[in-house]
Amino acid sequence: MADHTVTVGTQPVQVPTGSLLVEAAHRAGVDIQQPCGGQGRCGRCAVLVTEGTVRRRSTLRLSADDIAAGYALACQSVVEGDVSITVLPQEKIERRLKTDLTAAEVKVPAGYDPQAVQTVRRVALTLAPPNMDDQRDDWSRLLTALRAEGIEAARASLAQLRQLGRTLREGDWQVTAVLDTEAWDCPDCPARLIDLKPDHVAADAPLWGVAVDIGTTTVTLWLVNLLTGEVRAQVAEYNRQIERGEDVISRIIYATKNSRNGDHGQLRDLVLETINGLLETACKRVLAQPTDVMKATISGNSTMMHLLLDIPAESIRLSPFVTAVNDVPTLTGREVGLNIHPDATVDCLPGVASYVGADITAGVLSSGLEDVEAVTLFIDIGTNGETVLGNNEWLITCACSAGPAFEGSGVINGMRATSGAIEEVWINSDTYEPTYRVIFSDKPVGICGSGLIALMAEMLLTGVIDKGGNINLTLPTPRVRTGEHGPEYVVAWGSETAHGRDIAITRVDIDNLIRAKAAIYAGFTVLAERMGIPLETAEQVLVGGSFGKYINVEKAVEIGLLPDMPWEHFHFLGNTSVRGAYLGLLDKQARAQIRAIASRMTYIELSADNTFYEAFTSALFLPHTDLSRFPSVQPAVTT
Amino acid sequence: MPVEIPKDSWEGTVRTVTLGATSAEGGTRSRTITVGGQKTLPFMNFEQTAPNRPVVAVEIKERRPTDWSPLLLDVWGDAANDPAAWAKQAEAVGADLLVLALTLTDADGAPTTPQAAVAATKAVLGASALPLIVFGPGQAEADNELLLAVAEATKGERLALGICEDKNYRTIVAAALANDHCVTARTPMDVNLAKQLNILIHDMGLPLDRILMDPTTGALGYGIEYGYSVMERLRLAALQGDAMTQLPMLVTPGFEAWKTKESKVGQDVPEAWGDWAERAINWETLTAVALVESGADIVVLRHPESVRRIHKAIDELTISPEMA
Numbered sequence: 001m002a003d004h005t006v007t008v009g010t011q012p013v014q015v016p017t018g019s020l021l022v023e024a025a026h027r028a029g030v031d032i033q034q035p036c037g038g039q040g041r042c043g044r045c046a047v048l049v050t051e052g053t054v055r056r057r058s059t060l061r062l063s064a065d066d067i068a069a070g071y072a073l074a075c076q077s078v079v080e081g082d083v084s085i086t087v088l089p090q091e092k093i094e095r096r097l098k099t100d101l102t103a104a105e106v107k108v109p110a111g112y113d114p115q116a117v118q119t120v121r122r123v124a125l126t127l128a129p130p131n132m133d134d135q136r137d138d139w140s141r142l143l144t145a146l147r148a149e150g151i152e153a154a155r156a157s158l159a160q161l162r163q164l165g166r167t168l169r170e171g172d173w174q175v176t177a178v179l180d181t182e183a184w185d186c187p188d189c190p191a192r193l194i195d196l197k198p199d200h201v202a203a204d205a206p207l208w209g210v211a212v213d214i215g216t217t218t219v220t221l222w223l224v225n226l227l228t229g230e231v232r233a234q235v236a237e238y239n240r241q242i243e244r245g246e247d248v249i250s251r252i253i254y255a256t257k258n259s260r261n262g263d264h265g266q267l268r269d270l271v272l273e274t275i276n277g278l279l280e281t282a283c284k285r286v287l288a289q290p291t292d293v294m295k296a297t298i299s300g301n302s303t304m305m306h307l308l309l310d311i312p313a314e315s316i317r318l319s320p321f322v323t324a325v326n327d328v329p330t331l332t333g334r335e336v337g338l339n340i341h342p343d344a345t346v347d348c349l350p351g352v353a354s355y356v357g358a359d360i361t362a363g364v365l366s367s368g369l370e371d372v373e374a375v376t377l378f379i380d381i382g383t384n385g386e387t388v389l390g391n392n393e394w395l396i397t398c399a400c401s402a403g404p405a406f407e408g409s410g411v412i413n414g415m416r417a418t419s420g421a422i423e424e425v426w427i428n429s430d431t432y433e434p435t436y437r438v439i440f441s442d443k444p445v446g447i448c449g450s451g452l453i454a455l456m457a458e459m460l461l462t463g464v465i466d467k468g469g470n471i472n473l474t475l476p477t478p479r480v481r482t483g484e485h486g487p488e489y490v491v492a493w494g495s496e497t498a499h500g501r502d503i504a505i506t507r508v509d510i511d512n513l514i515r516a517k518a519a520i521y522a523g524f525t526v527l528a529e530r531m532g533i534p535l536e537t538a539e540q541v542l543v544g545g546s547f548g549k550y551i552n553v554e555k556a557v558e559i560g561l562l563p564d565m566p567w568e569h570f571h572f573l574g575n576t577s578v579r580g581a582y583l584g585l586l587d588k589q590a591r592a593q594i595r596a597i598a599s600r601m602t603y604i605e606l607s608a609d610n611t612f613y614e615a616f617t618s619a620l621f622l623p624h625t626d627l628s629r630f631p632s633v634q635p636a637v638t639t
Numbered sequence: 640m641p642v643e644i645p646k647d648s649w650e651g652t653v654r655t656v657t658l659g660a661t662s663a664e665g666g667t668r669s670r671t672i673t674v675g676g677q678k679t680l681p682f683m684n685f686e687q688t689a690p691n692r693p694v695v696a697v698e699i700k701e702r703r704p705t706d707w708s709p710l711l712l713d714v715w716g717d718a719a720n721d722p723a724a725w726a727k728q729a730e731a732v733g734a735d736l737l738v739l740a741l742t743l744t745d746a747d748g749a750p751t752t753p754q755a756a757v758a759a760t761k762a763v764l765g766a767s768a769l770p771l772i773v774f775g776p777g778q779a780e781a782d783n784e785l786l787l788a789v790a791e792a793t794k795g796e797r798l799a800l801g802i803c804e805d806k807n808y809r810t811i812v813a814a815a816l817a818n819d820h821c822v823t824a825r826t827p828m829d830v831n832l833a834k835q836l837n838i839l840i841h842d843m844g845l846p847l848d849r850i851l852m853d854p855t856t857g858a859l860g861y862g863i864e865y866g867y868s869v870m871e872r873l874r875l876a877a878l879q880g881d882a883m884t885q886l887p888m889l890v891t892p893g894f895e896a897w898k899t900k901e902s903k904v905g906q907d908v909p910e911a912w913g914d915w916a917e918r919a920i921n922w923e924t925l926t927a928v929a930l931v932e933s934g935a936d937i938v939v940l941r942h943p944e945s946v947r948r949i950h951k952a953i954d955e956l957t958i959s960p961e962m963a
Contacts, residue, residue: 467839468805468835468839470805474809617829617832618834620835621831625838627838
């Protein structure tokens with residue numbers, strides 16, 4: 001058989017026709033990593049063909065652009081002539097796959113004009129000092145100056161009035177006032193004074209606001225300069241309420257029991273601690289004080305909103321499942337207990353029903369779902385698994401209790417998508433050895449949601465687990481074993497991890513993840529059935545969730561979390577709830593839109609829907625009991 | 640005016656499963672039992688005659704059970720002391736096949752050994768020429784250990800080994816695969832769960848014609864309606880073409896009926912309950928006959944009188960329209 005010259009970097013070697021590029025590279029002394037075992041499954045062995053051509057047996061992992069640029073998978077490329085290749089340094093190989101969907105960047109809404117749409121205004125005022133000829137009171141003097149700024153009427157609190165005279169004189173009649181000019185629940189009320197400080201501040205000094213999403217599992221806070229619309233800090237942390245129950249139901253039960261014992265507001269305190277902690281972290285990053293924050297817009301599910309405000313949530317849990325309030329009036333930082341400016345505006349966004357809260361109305365706004373003609377499926381992969389199906393004409397929604405697994409909670413080695421989290425995993429089909437990618441670190445600490453999805457998919461495809469999630473303990477690898485929590489698969493040995501302990505996924509974790517994905521999948525199949533349309537009618541699928549920056553949609557389909565549709569139909573939006581809160585924080589029209597969305601959505605109560613249980617149990621399988629729903633996964637999991 | 644009875648025709652067919660192997664097939668049975676093959680709902684004889692009748696299996700133990708009703712122990716008498724004698728007796732009262740249900744411990748309380756399980760199985764095979772199903776004690780580790788030994792010692796007999804469950808099926812299926820046996824797959828009264836276990840077992844390479852599904856049932860008054868409806872839905876799905884439900888069904892009404900208070904308790908019960916023995920047998924019979932009507936292919940019974948009655952019921956249900 002004819003030999004060909006393959007030049008690997010600068011090293012030429014002779015190989016017979018039909019050799020694979022990996023073999024040629026090996027002969028040249030370069031071992032290319034093949035995490036999936038040389039099956040063309042992971043795309044990690046991409047090399048650049050600089051001269052000549054190779055026959056690409058599979059290009060599944062390469063985009064058209066990649067191929068045009070000369071990329072080839074070394075494990076799938078056959079040498080049929082002389083060729084030169086460049087093996088990229090490891091960090092370059094760690095490039096993203098085309099199935100890795102990136103969360104959309106946060107962009108300031110086009111044409112953001114705070115004068116027109118921002119309700120909070122900061123004005124530098126110069127007041128005429130009083131004298132014997134002008135004995136008007138201080139407050140009238142301030143109002144006159146405000147009128148010159150176009151603010152016709154204003155009101156102040158008693159505390160502010162007590163401070164007023166001193167502040168005016170301290171600044172020698174030069175002061176900076178911050179006012180909320182328009183409350184959504186009282187558009188014609190006079191502007192409300194938030195803050196008055198002596199002296200003028202620079203016109204371009206930031207005016208701070210925060211957008212907050214209170215998730216059942218994760219709380220996210222964005223610190224925003226209201227003058228420019230820029231997000232200057234994004235922080236997130238587990239909701240400290242988790243220690244009092246993982247899901248909304250157990251939280252409500254806990255809160256009810258506690259208040260019966262006379263211990264009110266314990267859950268409120270925990271979530272306030274969480275938010276105030278985040279506030280402090282975010283403010284430190286921009287050298288601001290929490291009390292510099294003049295407005296907070298808060299999103300979250302209905303239970304989280306009730307617990308934050310310490311409004312009894314018991315009725316949410318009990319039939320007929322009603323909230324105390326969906327439209328919370330405008331409040332202040334002091335009333336709510338946030339460590340922002342005591343008189344800052346706190347705006348809690350409106351929800352639809354007990355189990356479809358502001359997080360979803362805000363999410364719908366930020367996803368743009370209500371503006372599109374195409375039927376769109378919007379899934380928030382969070383603890384409550386809210387799903388919306390619809391377009392600009394109709395919106396139907398439901399929520400199903402998925403649990404916190406995809407946020408890395410309720411999984412023994414789970415964690416949030418932060419530094420040290422394993423966010424992507426491949427398993428070699430021959431050796432069962434994993435390769436993983438860690439966020440901002442060499443040493444893993446745990447596994448985050450996207451890592452868990454990838455891990456489940458890889459374990460399924462390589463036979464480490466069966467379709468029921470049972471770990472095959474007979475595999476010839478020490479990575480499958482019976483540990484303290486039953487059967488498990490070791491992803492990282494203690495020698496590789498930041499804490500020196502093995503990172504493993506257990507049978508119990510797998511069960512939790514299967515239940516979570518089944519609840520979410522069942523939710524949208526029920527919605528589609530309710531509308532009498534096949535799920536495939538949806539022309540695009542918008543995915544929200546706290547996955548960090550990336551989610552691998554292919555792997556989410558492989559485990560049956562997302563429906564089997566072409567990859568390009570999916571768009572990953574990241575945390576849509578906090579995005580919606582951000583839009584509502586900036587723009588009073590967006591705030592009004594969220595309210596309109598809430599009134600437009602039709603809510604399906606799954607606990608009163610007898611098709612849900614059937615849909616759920618049939619989804620309690622990998623990828624699904626009815627494999628014909630997952631045609632693209634079928635070949636990979638058929639033995 | 641003659642009434643035209645509408646006839647349904649279905650896309651799917653239930654698979655057939657054959658238990659037992661004759662000497663020509665590598666076993667020692669005098670006859671084999673084939674179940675399944677239906678193309679329509681049970682006993683719709685005017686649409687299609689089912690190729691195989693439902694059959695009755697009799698449950699025996701390798702040693703005299705301590706937790707069975709005295710009514711059962713009395714009727715089996717000394718035969719219950721010895722698996723070979725019990726097997727013979729069961730064959731004599733009309734069993735189509737036998738279920739040997741192994742006990743977790745021996746008479747002294749020590750764990751049943753693989754050797755003892757094999758010896759009991761061989762004794763039963765030697766005493767009776769009927770096809771045999773062997774159930775483990777129902778505890779995962781013991782099941783795996785005992786059934787593996789039994790499977791190897793009886794290679795080629797085409798036993799059915801049970802009970803596979805979703806959390807413990809791998810070893811039993813591997814043993815069946817390696818030694819040419821079948822398996823029974825039990826799931827807790829749910830169509831999806833039944834399908835899932837069938838898929839898992841089939842994924843290991845065991846052909847579908849070697850799997851019996853056991854959708855679990857409850858006795859009369861103890862959830863039989865739910866079990867009945869799950870079996871009916873499984874059969875409807877099979878006829879509609881869902882491949883992973885097209886398996887014959889085995890259920891254990893004997894086990895279920897004899898746990899009920901109505902069967903177990905003979906004293907201090909309302910007089911209106913009537914004669915204890917009659918009531919207990921009625922309980923087993925009524926449970927079993929309902930399950931036969933819902934599509935059971937194999938019913939596992941305990942009392943000889945129930946066996947006789949169920950045979951009679953099946954005879955009457957399977958009369959072809961021409962003969963009626």
